[in-house]
Amino acid sequence: MSNDPADVLTDVDVTPYDALLLVSFGGPEGPDDVVPFLENVTRGRGIPRERLEEVGKHYHLFGGRSPINDQNRDLLTALRADLAEAGIDLPVYWGNRNWDPYLKDTLARMAADGVTRAACFVTSAYSSWSSCRQYRENLWDAVEGLEGAPRLDKLRHYFNHPGFAEPNVDAVLAALADLPDDVRDGAHLAFVTHSIPLSMNDASGPPEQGGGAYVRQHLDVADVITRRVAEETGRTHPHELVFCSRSGAPHIPWLEPDVNDHLEKLHGDGVPAVVMVPVGFVSDHMEVIYDLDTEAMETAAELGLPARRAATAGTDPRFVAAVRDLLVERATVERGGEVARAAVGSTGPMWDRCPRTCCSNPRAERPALCGSDPVPAYAAATVPGQAVVVA
Ligand SMILES: CC1=C(CCC(=O)O)c2cc3nc(cc4[nH]c(cc5[nH]c(cc1n2)c(C)c5CCC(=O)O)c(CCC(=O)O)c4C)C(CCC(=O)O)=C3C
Numbered sequence: 001m002s003n004d005p006a007d008v009l010t011d012v013d014v015t016p017y018d019a020l021l022l023v024s025f026g027g028p029e030g031p032d033d034v035v036p037f038l039e040n041v042t043r044g045r046g047i048p049r050e051r052l053e054e055v056g057k058h059y060h061l062f063g064g065r066s067p068i069n070d071q072n073r074d075l076l077t078a079l080r081a082d083l084a085e086a087g088i089d090l091p092v093y094w095g096n097r098n099w100d101p102y103l104k105d106t107l108a109r110m111a112a113d114g115v116t117r118a119a120c121f122v123t124s125a126y127s128s129w130s131s132c133r134q135y136r137e138n139l140w141d142a143v144e145g146l147e148g149a150p151r152l153d154k155l156r157h158y159f160n161h162p163g164f165a166e167p168n169v170d171a172v173l174a175a176l177a178d179l180p181d182d183v184r185d186g187a188h189l190a191f192v193t194h195s196i197p198l199s200m201n202d203a204s205g206p207p208e209q210g211g212g213a214y215v216r217q218h219l220d221v222a223d224v225i226t227r228r229v230a231e232e233t234g235r236t237h238p239h240e241l242v243f244c245s246r247s248g249a250p251h252i253p254w255l256e257p258d259v260n261d262h263l264e265k266l267h268g269d270g271v272p273a274v275v276m277v278p279v280g281f282v283s284d285h286m287e288v289i290y291d292l293d294t295e296a297m298e299t300a301a302e303l304g305l306p307a308r309r310a311a312t313a314g315t316d317p318r319f320v321a322a323v324r325d326l327l328v329e330r331a332t333v334e335r336g337g338e339v340a341r342a343a344v345g346s347t348g349p350m351w352d353r354c355p356r357t358c359c360s361n362p363r364a365e366r367p368a369l370c371g372s373d374p375v376p377a378y379a380a381a382t383v384p385g386q387a388v389v390v391a
């Protein structure tokens with residue numbers, strides 16, 4: 001990250017924070033975990049039983065174990081090493097929405113350890129209820145009623161941080177290089193992310209900005225990656241944004257096209273090859289190893305369409321350093337200092353606190369931490385000490 005201006009302008013003072021908290025989704029670690037995990041994920045969500053059985057099969061294909069927890073363990077190890085090397089002495093905790101270690105247990109341990117204020121890094125880079133506000137609701141739930149709970153700040157969205165974009169650029173270059181010589185130049189880049197209901201995309205970001213932030217943010221970083229790849233190869237590969245892992249009831253519209261339908265279309269149009277770029281995900285969890293590496297790769301093979309899947313950011317040192325950069329940046333801001341915020345593309349750096357109306361909950365309004373929301377009167381008493389900033 002030596003050419004990143006934020007590295008030069010900031011120092012390694014991370015006060016007022018005395019911990020970093022890695023916040024993630026969680027996944028099952030063995031066959032017996034699969035059903036309880038799926039129940040945790042889908043509680044109250046109206047996901048049809050057939051869809052759950054289908055998704056259960058995906059996990060059982062891999063021994064009932066998702067790779068996501070091990071990937072977070074690797075990220076923790078890498079983060080601790082990176083912070084230590086930068087001279088930052090800060091404990092790093094980990095808590096999940098849907099599986100052990102649960103956020104509630106982690107927050108209780110942090111309180112017992114005397115942590116007073118933690119920065120939260122969420123393994124989800126974009127705006128939407130599922131990818132942002134739901135995590136903020138989960139943080140609320142985790143501190144509610146907890147004596148001595150640390151105050152929590154969520155680090156800003158990082159889909160357009162160079163430390164996230166650049167590993168994706170290199171991954172696309174590597175995937176292109178791996179395609180047969182005679183089809184490489186004509187390859188399309190299919191940027192892939194998790195589908196969400198159209199209504200959830202419409203409600204993503206602040207309504208004053210017209211909603212639709214989820215898709216807009218993906219399109220922005222996909223443009224950046226495509227242009228950076230063109231700088232390296234001298235060729236602008238046509239690119240599209242497509243979706244995987246559609247869930248929910250069939251009559252509810254979700255973002256399309258599905259990646260498999262897209263591969264069929266490319267093939268029908270005579271496109272000679274494709275690189276799938278899972279830009280919506282930060283590591284190779286189940287959506288990537290099943291929906292892309294298994295299902296979409298099978299579709300491509302049946303079509304006879306040469307396809308490669310680009311790597312996710314994972315523990316790329318630039319991505320790990322980006323977490324530190326975001327931490328140091330936010331600490332500086334909280335101390336009242338000036339920062340240079342690293343961002344590529346046309347969106348610009350994202351806010352530190354989500355606006356009150358951002359990414360509304362599709363079912364019912366729930367209290368959430370780390371926004372500019374005033375804490376609702378009915379809940380304020382149960383969550384002492386949290387940041388309350390009215391926009
Ligand atoms: C936007 C988004 C991300 C990306 C941002 C982020 O990373 O947070 C994401 C990530 C993930 N989603 C995951 C797993 C699942 N998601 C489900 C269901 C759903 N996801 C949704 C959205 C997203 N999901 C939505 C709108 C639903 C419908 C139900 C609801 O409204 O909540 C279901 C239920 C079964 C099904 O129907 O698929 C499962 C099992 C795993 C773990 C993988 C592993 O185990 O390796 C990860 C990282």
Ligand SMILES: [Fe+2]
Pocket residue numbers: 194
């Ligand atoms: Fe999901």
